[in-house]
Amino acid sequence: MATVDKLRNGLIDKILTIQNKEVLEALDKLASSSVPESQTVQLSEEQKKMLEMSEEDIKNGRLISQDEMHKRNLEWLNAM
Structure with missing residues (x-):
């Protein structure tokens, strides 16, 4: 590449x-x-599994806000 x-x-x-x-x-x-008009992206099996897991998280309400994610990221970075 x-x-x-x-x-x-x-x-x-x-x-x-x-x-x-x-x-x-x-x-x-x-x-x-x-440049093709529409280009199909081929996903790996791992990517498909991650998307399925994300859909399950959404269905089951396992979500956090963007602000909470930002806060967690900052805490994680500060702990390094």
């Missing part, structure tokens, strides 16, 4: 130097045509 990131970053660097509007429009058209 590092090679994909390296390639993407290299392309971004090159695009940032282009001043020709027609070239940029052509690149935009090319990039837009290569």
Whole structure:
């Protein structure tokens, strides 16, 4: 995956130097045509299990507020 990131970053660097509007429009058209309209994400079995567990937590009322989660996170970080 590092090679994909390296390639993407290299392309971004090159695009940032282009001043020709027609070239940029052509690149935009090319990039837009290569992105699928809807992309299906494949979940691993572990991810599916975590989502199922989350649904069960919601159904059974095992929830806390965002503020409470933030408070717990701060307590945890301060304990380190």
